[in-house]
Amino acid sequence: MNLLSTIRDRFAVALTGIVSEVAPVLEMIRPAQDPKFGDFQANFAMSLSKQLGKPPREIAQLVVDRLDISAMCEPAEIAGPGFINLRLRDEFLSARISEIAGDDRLGVTPATEPRNIVVDFSSPNVAKPMHVGHLRSTVIGDAICKTLRFAGHHVTSDNHIGDWGTQFGMIIYGYRHLRDDAAFAENSVGELARLYKLVNTLSDYQSAVAKLPELQKNAAVLKADLETQEAAAGNDAKAKKQLGSIRKQVATADDAVKNALTTISAIEADQNLLKLSQSHPGIARLARDETAKLHAGDAENCRLWNQFLPDCLDALNRIYLRLGIEFDLALGESYYNPMLADVVASLKAKKLARESEGATCVFIEGNAAPFIVQKTDGAFTYATTDLATIQYRRETLKADEMLYVVDNRQSEHFQQLFATATLWGMNDARFQHVSFGTVMGKDGKPYKTRAGDTVGLESLIDEAITRARKIVDENDDRRETPMLSPDERANVAEIVGIGGIKYADLHHSRDSDYIFDWDKMLATTGDTATYMQYAYARICGIFRKLQISQNSLASRGSKVLLTCPEERHLALQLLMFGTAIDGMLQDYRPHVLTGWLFETSDAFSKFYDRCSVQDAESDELRHSRLLLCDLMARALRTGLSLLGIQVAEVM
Numbered sequence: 318m319n320l321l322s323t324i325r326d327r328f329a330v331a332l333t334g335i336v337s338e339v340a341p342v343l344e345m346i347r348p349a350q351d352p353k354f355g356d357f358q359a360n361f362a363m364s365l366s367k368q369l370g371k372p373p374r375e376i377a378q379l380v381v382d383r384l385d386i387s388a389m390c391e392p393a394e395i396a397g398p399g400f401i402n403l404r405l406r407d408e409f410l411s412a413r414i415s416e417i418a419g420d421d422r423l424g425v426t427p428a429t430e431p432r433n434i435v436v437d438f439s440s441p442n443v444a445k446p447m448h449v450g451h452l453r454s455t456v457i458g459d460a461i462c463k464t465l466r467f468a469g470h471h472v473t474s475d476n477h478i479g480d481w482g483t484q485f486g487m488i489i490y491g492y493r494h495l496r497d498d499a500a501f502a503e504n505s506v507g508e509l510a511r512l513y514k515l516v517n518t519l520s521d522y523q524s525a526v527a528k529l530p531e532l533q534k535n536a537a538v539l540k541a542d543l544e545t546q547e548a549a550a551g552n553d554a555k556a557k558k559q560l561g562s563i564r565k566q567v568a569t570a571d572d573a574v575k576n577a578l579t580t581i582s583a584i585e586a587d588q589n590l591l592k593l594s595q596s597h598p599g600i601a602r603l604a605r606d607e608t609a610k611l612h613a614g615d616a617e618n619c620r621l622w623n624q625f626l627p628d629c630l631d632a633l634n635r636i637y638l639r640l641g642i643e644f645d646l647a648l649g650e651s652y653y654n655p656m657l658a659d660v661v662a663s664l665k666a667k668k669l670a671r672e673s674e675g676a677t678c679v680f681i682e683g684n685a686a687p688f689i690v691q692k693t694d695g696a697f698t699y700a701t702t703d704l705a706t707i708q709y710r711r712e713t714l715k716a717d718e719m720l721y722v723v724d725n726r727q728s729e730h731f732q733q734l735f736a737t738a739t740l741w742g743m744n745d746a747r748f749q750h751v752s753f754g755t756v757m758g759k760d761g762k763p764y765k766t767r768a769g770d771t772v773g774l775e776s777l778i779d780e781a782i783t784r785a786r787k788i789v790d791e792n793d794d795r796r797e798t799p800m801l802s803p804d805e806r807a808n809v810a811e812i813v814g815i816g817g818i819k820y821a822d823l824h825h826s827r828d829s830d831y832i833f834d835w836d837k838m839l840a841t842t843g844d845t846a847t848y849m850q851y852a853y854a855r856i857c858g859i860f861r862k863l864q865i866s867q868n869s870l871a872s873r874g875s876k877v878l879l880t881c882p883e884e885r886h887l888a889l890q891l892l893m894f895g896t897a898i899d900g901m902l903q904d905y906r907p908h909v910l911t912g913w914l915f916e917t918s919d920a921f922s923k924f925y926d927r928c929s930v931q932d933a934e935s936d937e938l939r940h941s942r943l944l945l946c947d948l949m950a951r952a953l954r955t956g957l958s959l960l961g962i963q964v965a966e967v968m
Contacts, residue, residue: 319425319895321348324357324386324403331383335376336365348893352882355394355402356889362399373399405889411879414888418875418944421951423894427469434470435710436462438722439642440477443629443649444484444513446506447636447774449764449833450724453753456819456961457827458722459642460907461751463959468898473645473714477706478633480626480649482699486608487516489621494597506632509625519594520601522584525577532577536570543567609696612654639778640815641961653705657697660705661690669740681736688733700734707738711746718747720905725752725828751905754830756822764833778815784839785814788847792968800967809965813839813847816962820846823960824911844915846962849953852918856950857966859930860943867947870940878941883924890917891948894956907960914956921949 325343332339345361362373362380369376377399384393389409394402417424438458441447462474491512492501501508543563550556584590597603611618630647637643661677664670670679670690678687690701710716721731731750738748758764764772789810793799801809821838825831841847860867879885890913897913900906930946933939954964 319899320405320892321346321357321896322899323389327384327386327389328359328380330385331380335369335379335383348896349402352886354396354400355404356390357403357405359401359403362401366399377401407879407885410885410888410892411877413892414879414948415875415877415944417892418870418877418948421955422467423891423948423952423955425467425895425898431470432717433473433715434465434718434720435473435475435714435716436465436720436722437475437477437706438462438720439637439644440479440723441633442479442482442484443626443633444479444488445510446632449756449772449774449777451774452756452777452818453822453827454722454724455637455640455642456822457751457753457905457907458720459640460819460823460910460960461720461722461902461905463961464898464901464907464910467955467959468902473710473716474643475710476644476647478630478647478649480629481612481651481654481702483605483608484513485611485622485625486604486606487520488513488625489607489611489618490600490604491516492621492625495593505625505628509629515593516600516604518584518590519597520604521580522590522594523598523600525580529574529577529581532570532574536567536574539563539567539570609694612696636774636778639775640819641963648706648709650702653702653709654697656705656708657701660701660708661697664690664704664737664741667741669737679733679737679740681733684729684733684736686729686733688737700730700737703734704738704741707734707743707746707748711743716746718749720749720751722751722753725754728752749905751827753827757830757832759832759834761832777818780835781814781818781839782810783814784835785817785847786810788839788841789813789968805967809968812963812965813850813968816846816850816957819960819962820911823907824915826908827906844911846957849914849918849957850962850964851968852921853950853953853957853964854966854968855925856946856953859946861966863931863943865943867950870944870947875944876937876941877944878938880938881928883920883927884942884945887917887920887924887945887949890920891945891952893917894952897956910956910959914953917949917952917956 325346328346329339329343332342336342342361342365345364346357346359349355349358359377359380362377365376366373371379374395377395381393381395381401386393386403389405391404391406394404396402413424436458438461439451439455441451458474462472465472488509492509495512495515497508497511500511543560546560546563547557550560584594594600607618611622661670664679665677670677672678673680673687675693676687676689677691678689680687688700689698690704691697707719710719723731728750731748735748735750738746756764786806789801789806793801793806817838821833822831824844837843838845839847841851877888879888893913897910900909900913903909924945928942930939930942933942957964
């Protein structure tokens with residue numbers, strides 16, 4: 318049962334005939350922020366006043382008179398200029414919380430009309446180790462999959478691995494001309510990653526050298542134009558204000574020059590790299606040639622691809638195993654390669670794609686840039702592969718909905734992709750780009766190592782577990798008699814460390830960048846996984862101390878008494894689990910669920926501090942509070958599991 322949805326349904330009936338569009342009005346019915354205003358508030362009367370030509374309080378009274386909610390709530394209160402305050406009846410709250418006391422789903426019923434949803438997430442480039450930049454896609458995508466399944470939908474998790482693009486041309490070229498045989502024999506994946514980075518670095522240097530004169534010329538022209546227009550503007554404030562866009566262009570041009578110079582100086586300061594660049598002119602083109610040969614079926618390049626790929630995949634899967642993440646499918650770009658020519662032919666046949674300057678493009682209304690599906694040299698693009706993927710997911714997997722958990726820098730690509738797919742005939746499926754921001758360091762820049770390299774995801778996991786182990790050791794050593802063996806401490810440290818990494822990411826709104834902070838991540842207080850894991854262990858400790866099995870509670874009946882404000886508040890929070898699930902899935906925002914977990918944990922902490930379980934005034938009250946403790950434990954275990962986070966009974 319979703320309490321909020323139930324209340325909104327009752328309001329929908331009352332509002333019918335009063336307003337023409339009910340849905341937007343219902344969004345203004347929310348849980349109350351302050352208990353003195355009740356449990357729920359409806360704040361729509363003032364916004365409807367002008368529309369209906371009536372005073373807000375009159376509108377509120379009109380709705381209340383038609384509202385059939387007496388079985389759930391005390392009589393509605395109209396406050397201030399027209400706020401409608403609702404307080405659930407204690408007997409209703411008690412009956413409902415008692416009803417779900419033995420329900421691991423906490424009263425959430427599966428969807429009556431389940432959807433078939435494909436979630437595309439993680440999608441690393443196999444030519445290099447996973448790094449911190451893959452973290453958000455991986456944990457957000459996994460949380461979405463788990464929550465959708467819990468809600469009753471049919472979900473296919475798909476890791477669309479980058480195993481066929483230019484990156485393999487780079488490592489094939491690097492392997493042939495730049496490899497270190499000893500390093501390759503010792504660690505093939507590490508050496509391939511080095512070669513990929515090296516070819517990229519040399520390509521970027523040569524590109525920067527080639528482009529620098531034009532970039533400098535462009536910057537100079539823009540600056541001259543700005544100076545001319547500034548002089549013409551004189552003291553005209555309006556004219557000066559209109560120069561803002563030109564100033565932005567100048568700033569962008571200056572940044573492009575600076576970036577090119579930085580790239581150039583980094584190579585020219587390193588004689589070895591400079592010699593390599595001189596020895597391999599046109600390295601980017603040569604790498605692309607190797608890619609083209611691979612795609613054309615060249616025997617040697619295909620042999621190398623088949624040699625490299627298994628080790629690269631094993632390295633990825635090792636990370637996923639540590640994170641506890643599994644995929645239903647892991648179809649790389651290579652899987653769709655045989656389909657690409659047919660995709661382009663179909664687009665042409667439907668007159669959606671046409672030739673433009675030698676390339677085959679789809680032109681989307683409102684987009685200045687074309688959506689290129691085949692390059693001038695005949696090579697297909699990521700766009701072509703993505704269209705083939707959509708076709709496969711729609712026709713073979715029968716997907717009603719496709720979610721792409723990819724960072725916000727790819728927004729334009731997905732806008733064009735979805736528009737093209739719809740025009741192509743996939744208009745009966747729903748597409749959504751679940752975008753997210755960047756993991757930042759404390760310096761406000763993308764999170765890097767001290768050497769300036771992107772932080773490897775495996776090293777991040779190792780560091781988290783090491784830090785968590787210190788916390789676990791200190792906590793257990795403080796006990797009069799330690800409870801954990803070394804192996805158990807190691808296991809708990811892994812649970813705490815990995816849980817901390819995941820939760821730190823998920824509890825931020827996915828749209829925003831966030832600062833990676835070890836101290837905050839593993840803090841035992843505040844909005845962290847560690848805080849909630851400790852709360853779970855504390856509850857397990859209550860039952861252990863009282864020598865009561867949680868499974869035995871149901872056999873004694875499930876009557877929950879609400880004798881004090883803390884009990885009532887905790888019960889209300891627990892009953893809002895369904896609302897949290899719906900809220901998260903409304904726009905695929907895991908932070909809605911983490912918010913509920915934290916608020917509910919805070920409610921439990923107040924209950925624990927002020928409502929004694931062991932010294933309850935009666936056996937009935939003691940049993941009731943044990944039921945609330947058990948419900949809280951299952952709420953934590955269930956809610957955290959949907960985020961891919963484990964709990965431990967002893968910490």
